[in-house]
Amino acid sequence: MTIETAIDRLRQRFGQRLTTSEAEREAHGQSESHFPVTLPDAVVYPESTAEVAELVEICAAEDCPLIGWGAGTSLEGHGLAVRGGVTVDFSRMAQVLELRPEDMVVRVQPGITRERLNEELRATGLFFPVDPGANASIGGMAMTRASGTTAVRYGTMRDNVAALELVTAAGDVIRTGTAARKSSAGYDLTALFVGSEGTLGLVTELTLRLHGQPEAVSTAVCAFPSTGAAVEAVVEAVQSGLPMARIELVDAATAEAVNAYSNADFPALPHLFVEFHGAPNAVAEEAARFEEIARDNGAETIRKATEAEERSRLWHMRHSAYWAILASRPGSRAIVTDVCVPISRLAEAIAATQEDLAAEGLAGPILGHVGDGNFHAILLLDGSEAERAAAERVNARMVERAQQMGGTATGEHGIGMGKLKHMQAEHGAGWAMMGAIKRALDPRDLFNPGKVVPQEG
Amino acid sequence: MTIETAIDRLRQRFGQRLTTSEAEREAHGQSESHFPVTLPDAVVYPESTAEVAELVEICAAEDCPLIGWGAGTSLEGHGLAVRGGVTVDFSRMAQVLELRPEDMVVRVQPGITRERLNEELRATGLFFPVDPGANASIGGMAMTRASGTTAVRYGTMRDNVAALELVTAAGDVIRTGTAARKSSAGYDLTALFVGSEGTLGLVTELTLRLHGQPEAVSTAVCAFPSTGAAVEAVVEAVQSGLPMARIELVDAATAEAVNAYSNADFPALPHLFVEFHGAPNAVAEEAARFEEIARDNGAETIRKATEAEERSRLWHMRHSAYWAILASRPGSRAIVTDVCVPISRLAEAIAATQEDLAAEGLAGPILGHVGDGNFHAILLLDGSEAERAAAERVNARMVERAQQMGGTATGEHGIGMGKLKHMQAEHGAGWAMMGAIKRALDPRDLFNPGKVVPQEG
Numbered sequence: 001m002t003i004e005t006a007i008d009r010l011r012q013r014f015g016q017r018l019t020t021s022e023a024e025r026e027a028h029g030q031s032e033s034h035f036p037v038t039l040p041d042a043v044v045y046p047e048s049t050a051e052v053a054e055l056v057e058i059c060a061a062e063d064c065p066l067i068g069w070g071a072g073t074s075l076e077g078h079g080l081a082v083r084g085g086v087t088v089d090f091s092r093m094a095q096v097l098e099l100r101p102e103d104m105v106v107r108v109q110p111g112i113t114r115e116r117l118n119e120e121l122r123a124t125g126l127f128f129p130v131d132p133g134a135n136a137s138i139g140g141m142a143m144t145r146a147s148g149t150t151a152v153r154y155g156t157m158r159d160n161v162a163a164l165e166l167v168t169a170a171g172d173v174i175r176t177g178t179a180a181r182k183s184s185a186g187y188d189l190t191a192l193f194v195g196s197e198g199t200l201g202l203v204t205e206l207t208l209r210l211h212g213q214p215e216a217v218s219t220a221v222c223a224f225p226s227t228g229a230a231v232e233a234v235v236e237a238v239q240s241g242l243p244m245a246r247i248e249l250v251d252a253a254t255a256e257a258v259n260a261y262s263n264a265d266f267p268a269l270p271h272l273f274v275e276f277h278g279a280p281n282a283v284a285e286e287a288a289r290f291e292e293i294a295r296d297n298g299a300e301t302i303r304k305a306t307e308a309e310e311r312s313r314l315w316h317m318r319h320s321a322y323w324a325i326l327a328s329r330p331g332s333r334a335i336v337t338d339v340c341v342p343i344s345r346l347a348e349a350i351a352a353t354q355e356d357l358a359a360e361g362l363a364g365p366i367l368g369h370v371g372d373g374n375f376h377a378i379l380l381l382d383g384s385e386a387e388r389a390a391a392e393r394v395n396a397r398m399v400e401r402a403q404q405m406g407g408t409a410t411g412e413h414g415i416g417m418g419k420l421k422h423m424q425a426e427h428g429a430g431w432a433m434m435g436a437i438k439r440a441l442d443p444r445d446l447f448n449p450g451k452v453v454p455q456e457g
Numbered sequence: 458m459t460i461e462t463a464i465d466r467l468r469q470r471f472g473q474r475l476t477t478s479e480a481e482r483e484a485h486g487q488s489e490s491h492f493p494v495t496l497p498d499a500v501v502y503p504e505s506t507a508e509v510a511e512l513v514e515i516c517a518a519e520d521c522p523l524i525g526w527g528a529g530t531s532l533e534g535h536g537l538a539v540r541g542g543v544t545v546d547f548s549r550m551a552q553v554l555e556l557r558p559e560d561m562v563v564r565v566q567p568g569i570t571r572e573r574l575n576e577e578l579r580a581t582g583l584f585f586p587v588d589p590g591a592n593a594s595i596g597g598m599a600m601t602r603a604s605g606t607t608a609v610r611y612g613t614m615r616d617n618v619a620a621l622e623l624v625t626a627a628g629d630v631i632r633t634g635t636a637a638r639k640s641s642a643g644y645d646l647t648a649l650f651v652g653s654e655g656t657l658g659l660v661t662e663l664t665l666r667l668h669g670q671p672e673a674v675s676t677a678v679c680a681f682p683s684t685g686a687a688v689e690a691v692v693e694a695v696q697s698g699l700p701m702a703r704i705e706l707v708d709a710a711t712a713e714a715v716n717a718y719s720n721a722d723f724p725a726l727p728h729l730f731v732e733f734h735g736a737p738n739a740v741a742e743e744a745a746r747f748e749e750i751a752r753d754n755g756a757e758t759i760r761k762a763t764e765a766e767e768r769s770r771l772w773h774m775r776h777s778a779y780w781a782i783l784a785s786r787p788g789s790r791a792i793v794t795d796v797c798v799p800i801s802r803l804a805e806a807i808a809a810t811q812e813d814l815a816a817e818g819l820a821g822p823i824l825g826h827v828g829d830g831n832f833h834a835i836l837l838l839d840g841s842e843a844e845r846a847a848a849e850r851v852n853a854r855m856v857e858r859a860q861q862m863g864g865t866a867t868g869e870h871g872i873g874m875g876k877l878k879h880m881q882a883e884h885g886a887g888w889a890m891m892g893a894i895k896r897a898l899d900p901r902d903l904f905n906p907g908k909v910v911p912q913e914g
Contacts, residue, residue, distance in 0.1 A: 145641040156639050178883075179864070180829075180859075181831070184601055184871040185865050186880060186909050239561075340639055342560040342636045372637075409642055413641060428631060436897045
């Protein structure tokens with residue numbers, strides 16, 4: 001009963017779709033963030049639900065950990081094989097299985113990326129709205145309960161995953177949820193699995209809710225005299241009930257990094273990127289109301305885009321901001337923070353973060369999905385232990401402050417390796433309850449061990 | 458270790474707030490539907506979370522079942538003490554604890570009713586949208602994952618409960634969720650408890666999401682030549698993305714019952730009640746688009762109401778429909794069915810139900826929240842065993858058909874006593890997973906035993 005035996009058995013079954021090559025293991029031992037490379041013992045590429053069930057059975061019999069892998073874009077090291085084992089790469093399970101436009105749902109395999117899915121949907125008049133920036137896999141997005149720029153209007157993966165197919169620790173294939181809009185038929189297993197970071201089972205299919213492509217879209221970019229003024233505008237807009245489809249903050253440092261990276265010419269000021277979706281008249285009315293709120297809060301430059309090409313250019317710049325910030329200091333790695341607070345505390349949370357950064361002398365451009373109260377400081381690391389320690393202090397203070405404000409250590413990136421130490425403070429006895437659920441559904445700690453729940457011993 | 462000992466200990470602690478009187482036990486042994494009266498051994502009225510924790514500890518030590526009780530409006534016998542024990546009546550825990558209009562959340566105790574809550578919110582410009590018709594308690598609504606007329610726009614209790622405080626089987630008080638808009642910090646315990654029908658713990662506080670009272674509201678009632686035509690109009694409106702706040706079907710039999718009960722003069726035809734919420738221009742535009750769709754589907758009479766008084770009168774009639782149907786056959790009880798199907802199958806599901814009713818010679822007026830694909834046939838029972846058996850057959854066929862269509866046995870009423878027998882077919886191995894979760898969190902089957910999960914022995 002060893003990992004080695006499991007790998008031997010998997011090799012017999014999966015042939016060349018089981019690999020122990022150094023290169024493949026390294027590719028699946030990396031993280032997009034600052035965590036050390038941690039290699040799995042092998043990587044396997046299943047092609048069907050039945051194959052996933054088979055490999056779960058083999059690994060369960062041999063006590064070999066199984067770690068799901070989508071596009072490798074997570075930021076907290078969720079996919080790192082901290083106790084070894086086999087990484088299950090879903091890139092060969094990346095199909096659209098069934099599109100039902102009349103019910104506004106689509107059934108997909110977990111390996112499909114969100115960009116590919118939306119390409120396949122383009123002709124239908126529907127789209128899948130959840131947009132974390134990175135071209136993540138849908139399975140990975142479900143497992144981290146991802147959200148991003150459009151959650152303020154369309155919700156997170158919690159709201160947009162209707163049903164799942166998954167393989168349990170016993171190797172059973174089960175289906176959670178239905179294709180109906182709602183159900184009161186017992187415990188919400190779909191919601192339990194969304195955000196479970198692969199610790200309760202391996203998801204093999206997802207039924208997603210789709211939304212109509214909006215008739216009209218209007219994007220505006222406004223520059224503000226201060227981050228505080230920009231945040232005040234957001235809070236006013238949210239509280240007045242303006243139905244924003246996106247409302248994003250980038251601070252002055254981020255704007256400068258974007259200018260250098262994307263050859264843009266934003267003033268070196270904090271900006272809000274805002275977007276409205278809907279009927280043409282409604283969108284125009286809403287955009288005008290937002291402009292008024294922005295001007296009342298001192299917005300100095302207003303750029304508008306209703307044409308697809310210009311909008312796409314603006315959002316591409318916003319989505320490239322993380323890479324722009326990394327490029328602003330070549331060779332650096334980053335700790336990407338991810339707190340989320342009640343909107344009434346957002347201005348205070350951002351201001352206190354900026355004070356912490358100044359006090360530590362750290363570069364940490366701030367950007368975020370501020371309509372949800374969610375923001376990130378991208379803490380740039382030069383490799384020195386001192387800077388890393390300072391960044392860890394800033395991150396910890398952000399988390400503790402968010403928790404004290406009634407918020408959370410992670411708005412959308414998940415726990416992974418980085419946030420485990422904050423879960424006791426966040427959940428209290430609720431964290432032990434998560435552990436009890438994990439033990440009930442995965443008693444031998446087969447699925448992504450070392451993550452999410454309290455670790456024994 | 459007996460129920461008697463538990464009651465003795467509770468009497469010492471709670472004095473006159475623990476009662477074993479026949480009248481009180483009968484009041485908590487009734488159901489609004491067709492289930493036989495089933496008395497608890499006692500009823501207790503806690504006044505605080507600490508008291509709930511105390512009574513859980515006493516009952517856990519004595520192996521005495523605990524059944525939560527809100528307003529007693531559930532339709533599947535959720536609150537019936539099928540294994541005896543103590544009913545925990547939350548009517549003395551019915552306060553608004555904290556209103557945070559700037560974050561659009563309110564923290565309440567479980568015993569507050571939805572009408573009382575909205576009265577307390579009236580001056581704030583905010584409201585709590587979930588509207589199951591009955592003046593249910595918020596705690597009960599959370600436990601059945603209730604929804605109702607507004608779910609098509611505002612979602613169900615799943616979407617509108619942000620956080621919970623609850624007492625576990627060990628007597629621990631835990632908090633799930635935060636006041637932030639979103640979080641990726643581990644398993645979604647809030648979603649797990651919403652819809653759990655009191656089987657995993659006793660909820661002592663809820664943090665609810667509020668919504669802005671709409672600037673303008675427009676209600677319309679349209680009469681259609683057939684149920685099929687009305688449903689087609691709904692399907693078209695949903696698929697065209699019209700943001701309806703409410704879209705309700707009542708069939709011809711229901712319209713006639715409402716006429717008699719509410720002194721109204723609806724034509725003896727199927728009707729849709731539709732409502733739009735938003736900015737005045739948008740609402741007017743949307744209502745006009747709906748009218749067009751209705752007329753294209755043969756709508757014959759159109760009544761409109763933008764004034765609050767007339768709207769309130771219309772919705773009062775809609776909400777009284779269940780009582781109107783009961784009154785249409787004095788002395789009768791009812792089986793209230795509750796299936797939900799993908800919207801593409803709605804017309805077929807309703808038509809097949811009508812055929813079943815005709816074949817059995819049963820009276821079963823149909824109404825429902827058709828924008829969600831959710832509808833109810835109110836199966837009237839005269840007390841004869843033959844009619845009851847026929848009604849059970851119709852209900853079972855409705856459920857099986859909904860499940861075959863990819864829908865659910867219960868859209869919003871929950872499992873309770875009535876739907877337990879359909880859960881294996883609905884969930885397959887997922888039902889055993891629910892049982893594993895129940896055993897992990899409530900190993901001695903303390904909370905509402907006999908409900909939701911597979912029953913042993």
